[in-house]
Amino acid sequence: MLLLAGRAAPASPASSNLADLLGRADTIKTVDNAAFVELLALLDKNTVALSATQKWRLRYLKAWQVAYLGDFAKARPLLETIIRETPDDAIRMHAAAALVNILGYSHQYEEAYTRLDHALDELPKVTDKDARFHILGEASQLLVGAGQYDLAASYADQIIADYPSGRNRCIGMYLKVHADFLGGKSAQSWRSQAQQAINACTQVNENLFADATRRDVASFAIRQGRTVDAINLLESHYLNVVKYHYLELTSEYAALMTEAYWQKGDTSRAEEFALNTVDLAQKSEFIEPLTTAYQLLYQIDRQKGDLRDALNYHEKYMTADKGRLDDVREKALAYQFVKQQVEAKKVELDELNKQNQILQLQQALDHKAVEAGRLYIALLLTVLASIGLWLLRLKRSQLRFMRLARRDGLTGIFNRQHFVDEAEQTLRYAAKSMRMACLILIDLDHFKLINDTHGHTAGDHVLRRAVAVCQQHLHSCDVFGRIGGEEFGILLPESSVIQALERAERLRVAISTTPEGESQDITVSASFGIASTQHEGYDLRRLLIAADSALYRAKRDGRNRVVVSGPHNGPEADRGSSGDHAADGRATGDPAIS
Known part of the structure; x- marks a missing residue:
């Protein structure tokens, strides 16, 4: 985004003075790249008249153009030579920032952080504000990707302090708001800061960063359940975002509209934007929007009853989500x-x-x-x-x-990836010894309503309490992990279907029972789906699909119940087969099993 930031910047007047031409070239390099290339050619013909510092600056601009065209393999040694040999601190900082940018874009994260650390060590002796801006901006963006939101926000604060007004202040405010949003700052103060950032960027015609901030505002509205507000905001700016030809932001807008229309119940529009997101994200290799689109396409096709396509999208979702988690x-x-x-x-x-x-x-x-x-x-x-x-x-x-x-940061149990690794290892052992195992999927009922009504703090408490209740009923050999959101998975080795059903029922009753001395305002219950290796074999993916199908039936049949996948091979059999078993809690607390 910093590379595209200058598209709205005004061009400097033409001048025959070589110093002015260098300044003009630096200003228009992203506004009018064709004119920028012509200026580089003109300056290259007059290198004899340039001072030593101006020659280094020209070398940096030529290396920047190579990186801009995507030839990172050629740009890297050019930038490294400038960093190593130029006596000018400002030019060295610009080159270091450009190198950090292409290393991050190429997923060479370890070297990117190493280069960034060296540049930040030299930053105190750099007096050129534009060079400081370049390094601080790259630092803020790169650290957000590592989850270091407070540190990223502190670098954005330094940009804001250096620039009381203008384009760079707009970018600093965007970086600050974005880091705070991902870091989960308080709603009231963050929304006010976001609007200030939008106003600051629109005043200087930096609409790209204004729309990027609106993306975070819309995402926040969706989290709060203000679906109509999110749709109105996204729809009113989507066409402008498309015109930037910046595929990452466009795919993020499309993914958010997919999510918003799905929450609103407009399945047709949700599917339209989900397919659009897949097309955009696949062209640009942006994993997070692709994960959102595949997940919702899976839910849409499952709702339609098109189970074959639903399974296909579910597999794509799991692959994309694994790639996203691996990258994070x-x-x-x-x-x-x-x-x-x-x-x-x-x-x-x-x-x-x-x-x-x-x-x-x-x-x-x-x-x-x-x-x-x-x-x-x-x-x-x-x-x-x-x-x-x-x-x-x-x-x-x-x-x-x-x-x-x-470990999952909130609950302390296995995260999704480690749960999958441990579960697959346990299943391999069970397969060798020909012992049965069962997989239980747990999903807290109406959890979004709890978040929307009582706030995320209460929601986090509910998740931790549910995990603590489950841990009281688990054995040391059981594999317990958080699959995502309010969904958990338990793999029970050496367990029959009947034993798994009994244990799941005990967990269901324990979760729905309010502990003594705790507030009665929040009612918590959970739905359970069970799959067994006796019917599905020892492949974790098949067990997950079967258990998810059983969980779907538990949700469909009224929630707060246990459903066991039947002895058939597909989700269709799981939903309607006489082999399914369901248990739900009634007023007496006794289980009803069918």
């Missing part, structure tokens, strides 16, 4: 790895300084042989103890990070 995890791991490397280098430098001090002390105390020997040993043991303590702390930090990468 890759960014987070790369950031943490680079951060630990930086900290390790700082500790290493401290240790080297300590060793230098030891050598100096040894030379100063050579004439006191006995005392010097004792002091040297004591200091050496101190250094070794410090190194050992540092290695221990680093190892503990690495182990803690590995645990966090496998």
Whole structure:
């Protein structure tokens, strides 16, 4: 987006002065790229008349144009040469920012964070505000991808402080609002800041960033259930977004309209925009809009009864969602790895300084042989103890990070990816030993209504309470994880269908029972779908599809019940077969099993 940011910037007047031509070229490089290329050719013919600094600036602009055309393999060595050899701090910062941009775009996250860290270390000595803006903008965008929202917002605040008005202030305000939105800031203050950012960008004709902010406002409205407001906002600006030819933002708008129309109940429009999202996202390889579109197309076809297409879209959704989660995890791991490397280098430098001090002390105390020997040993043991303590702390930090990468941040149980890994390993063991296993899918009923009525804090409490209740009834060998949102999965090894049904019923009753001393205002219940390896085999994907079909029936038949998938091969048999079993809670608390 920073690369496209200048499209609305006004062009400078023509001038025969080479310095003015350089400034004009820098201004119009994204506004009128064809004219920019002509200026580069003109300046290239007059390099003899350029000063040394102006020649470096011209080299940077030529390298930028190569990156703009998408030839990253050629642009990278050009930018690296500028960073390594130019004496001008501002030009070096511009080149570093451009290199960070193409490394992030190429998914080379570890090197991107390393380059960014080096550039940020040099930033305090850079006085050129435009160079500072370039680095801070790239830092904010890259750190948002790693989930470092507060840090990204702090860099955006520095841009806002550097620019009290104008185009760069607009971009800084957008970056701030976007980071705060993804970081889950409070509704009232965030909506006010978002409107201020939109106003600041429209005043300077930076409509791209205004519409990007409106995307976040619409997404926030959908989360709050204000579907009509979201549709009105998206529809009124969608055609303008299409004109930017910026496929990522266009696909995000289309995905949001898909979600909004689905919530409104307009299946036809939801399907239309979902297919449009798939077309846009596949062209540009943007995974998140593609995941949303496939998930809703799956739900639409399942609602229509077109189970074959629904299954096809479900498989595409799972593939896209895995790719999205892998990319998110890759960014987070790369950031943490680079951060630990930086900290390790700082500790290493401290240790080297300590060793230098030891050598100096040894030379100063050579004439006191006995005392010097004792002091040297004591200091050496101190250094070794410090190194050992540092290695221990680093190892503990690495182990803690590995645990966090496998756990859901809210509930503390397995996240989706680790649940899938553990479940597949358990099923492989069960298949070798010819032992049965059952998969239970749990979905909290009316959870969106709880969020909308009582707020996300209450919703988070409900999720944590449901997980705590389940953990009280699980065995040490059971695999328990959060699949997504309010949906959970439990794999029961060495469990028959009857045993799984009994345990699921106990979980259902426990979840729907309000703990003593807790408020009665929030009613919580859950629906359960069960699939067994006896009927579906040991393939996790088939078990998930069968259990999801059973869960769908539990939802359809009134919620707060347990449904078991029957001994047939498809979702159709699961819904209507006499082999299905359902249990629901009644006023007496006794289960009804059919």
